[in-house]
Amino acid sequence: MALKEYFASVKGSGVLSTADDQGKVNSAIYAAPYPLENDLFGFIMKARKTHENIAVNPNACFLFVETG
Incomplete structure (x- = not known):
């Protein structure tokens, strides 16, 4: 199953973790991502x-947990 199909078929939430240019980590709760091209x-x-962290350091980790 492609990721686009997966995220369209499940409900849940995720945690997006980023770091600034000094390596200080930030985590935030998000809904499922939406597909682009x-x-x-x-x-x-x-x-x-x-948003600030992504601008200076494009490396990130997204953990998604399905509801139910």
Whole structure:
């Protein structure tokens, strides 16, 4: 099953962990990502710490837990 199909078929929430340019880690709770083109996925986020971290360090980890 492709990730696009998977996220369209399940409910749940996830934790997106990022780090700034000094290595200080931040984690935030998010809903399932939404599909973009070319096998990319996006998240809706406010301009807070996670958004700042992604701008300076594109490495991240996303943990998704299905409901039920």
